[in-house]
Amino acid sequence: MAVEIYISEDQIKNKITELAYRINEDFSGQELVVICVLNGAFMFCADLLREITLPVTMEFIKASSYISGTQSSGEIKFEVDVKKNLAGKNVLIIEDIVDTGLTITKIMEKLKTHVPAKIKLASLLFKPSRNIHPVKIDYLGFEIQDKFVIGFGLDYDGRFRELPYIGIFDED
DSSP: OEEEEEEOHHHHHHHHHHHHHHHHHHTTTSOEEEEEEETTTHHHHHHHHHHOOSOEEEEEEEEESOSSTTSOOSOOEEEEOOOSOOTTOEEEEEEEEESSSHHHHHHHHHHHTTOOSEEEEEEEEEOGGGOOSOOOOSEEEEEOOSOOEEBTTBOBTTBSTTOSSEEEEEOO
16 A cells, blocks of 8 residues: 655645634634534644634534545535534535535535524535535635545555645555
């Protein structure tokens, strides 16, 4: 098994600084409810939050279409849900990757039932070639090719999340 660096640690840090600046500008003077999509977005979320200068409260949601391996099951399973009342709040969802778009579409549909004032999406990665369920990504880190990526929170069967960069996973 080999891992090729696809997006370096420095590239990620620079992009997070840029995204945080835009979020701070867009929500200047306002409070923000940040919802981290577990498990993959935890590193992106933590680093992004360190750069956000707004008053923030945190929530977590866990939904997945990946049971194991590199292929989506096509079904969404919610394991952790938000506890906070989101009515009238500014909500920022932080996601690791938008691939087919199914998971984040279902999450957004669920959160919209809480009637937030605004709901925005920050995603570290986006794979346009696999996107079936279009969703607006308000704060995008990187558009990537159709490669199975790991690192910086993304995993393969629970492994490789700790890598400080985004790598291309190759089973060979």
